[in-house]
Amino acid sequence: MTSAVVYAYHGFGVCGLESLVRQGVCIRQVVSHRDHPGERCWWRSVAERCRDLAIPCELDADLRDPATVARLTALRPDLILSCYYRSLIPMTLLAAPLGAWNLHGSLLPRFRGRAPINWQLVHGEPRAGLTLHRMLQRADAGDILAQIAVDVHPDQDAFGLAQQLLAVCPAFLDTSLADLLAGRATPWPQDEAQATVFPGRRPEDGRIDWTLPARRIHNLVRAVAPPWPGAFTICRGERLIIRRSAVADEGVVHGEPGRVLTDGSIACGHGRLVVLEAGRGDSDDVVDLICGEMLRAGT
Numbered sequence: 001m002t003s004a005v006v007y008a009y010h011g012f013g014v015c016g017l018e019s020l021v022r023q024g025v026c027i028r029q030v031v032s033h034r035d036h037p038g039e040r041c042w043w044r045s046v047a048e049r050c051r052d053l054a055i056p057c058e059l060d061a062d063l064r065d066p067a068t069v070a071r072l073t074a075l076r077p078d079l080i081l082s083c084y085y086r087s088l089i090p091m092t093l094l095a096a097p098l099g100a101w102n103l104h105g106s107l108l109p110r111f112r113g114r115a116p117i118n119w120q121l122v123h124g125e126p127r128a129g130l131t132l133h134r135m136l137q138r139a140d141a142g143d144i145l146a147q148i149a150v151d152v153h154p155d156q157d158a159f160g161l162a163q164q165l166l167a168v169c170p171a172f173l174d175t176s177l178a179d180l181l182a183g184r185a186t187p188w189p190q191d192e193a194q195a196t197v198f199p200g201r202r203p204e205d206g207r208i209d210w211t212l213p214a215r216r217i218h219n220l221v222r223a224v225a226p227p228w229p230g231a232f233t234i235c236r237g238e239r240l241i242i243r244r245s246a247v248a249d250e251g252v253v254h255g256e257p258g259r260v261l262t263d264g265s266i267a268c269g270h271g272r273l274v275v276l277e278a279g280r281g282d283s284d285d286v287v288d289l290i291c292g293e294m295l296r297a298g299t
Contacts, residue, residue, distance in 0.1 A: 214271030
């Protein structure tokens with residue numbers, strides 16, 4: 001029976017586990033993470049799914065500790081699979097006859113790095129997807145085993161895109177892993193000329209710059225909309241989270257960027273943004289904007 005060690009987190013990690021089980025693979029060990037305190041964990045839990053499936057699961061393992069490396073390599077897996085594991089896995093742990101493969105949430109080689117779902121929306125991408133690729137020491141740079149693309153609606157937020165990708169993930173992994181196990185897979189190299197790399201995102205990266213065009217601001221709003229921390233501005237000295245928005249128009253300058261206009265929309269560098277929902281912090285209260293108010297980036 002083919003054996004595997006799996007590094008997994010998030011709902012995509014659960015998809016990876018379940019796909020291997022459907023393929024009849026013996027999962028000898030899962031390595032996952034504890035949820036961060038205060039993080040809005042809306043996804044399925046890898047640790048809980050491992051308990052359901054009676055699969056051993058270790059949380060927050062130190063993958064650079066020699067004892068941990070020795071213990072995991074002693075399992076001698078035929079296959080290594082990583083699905084949304086949050087740490088870079090050292091090369092010392094990537095040796096397996098069938099290879100070490102990672103599930104990434106973009107159409108590589110574009111959007112390598114952290115938070116690919118969010119970054120694709122920030123940049124207004126019309127298509128997004130999943131890539132299963134070989135793991136190297138350089139993150140997200142290995143040969144591609146398979147990809148699947150989905151169309152992105154111009155108003156879709158990150159939660160909606162994540163759900164869309166989670167919906168196609170099981171069948172995608174089933175087909176890709178079946179081809180790999182049967183020896184039918186033919187990986188191809190990434191085009192380095194097309195590669196883009198992005199860092200992780202912090203809550204402060206949601207700060208709105210009203211001098212940008214309305215479309216770019218709208219893309220930021222939907223990219224970090226709840227359950228992510230949200231795009232924000234400063235209103236009357238308080239942080240105001242813009243939860244949902246719409247582009248009123250894109251090509252006309254309507255006045256000083258950040259001013260709430262008489263129709264309730266907000267002047268941007270180009271065009272106007274309509275705020276559909278806003279609130280202060282984690283409060284459920286919906287805040288109405290007052291005409292003539294100046295919204296600022298804050299400090």
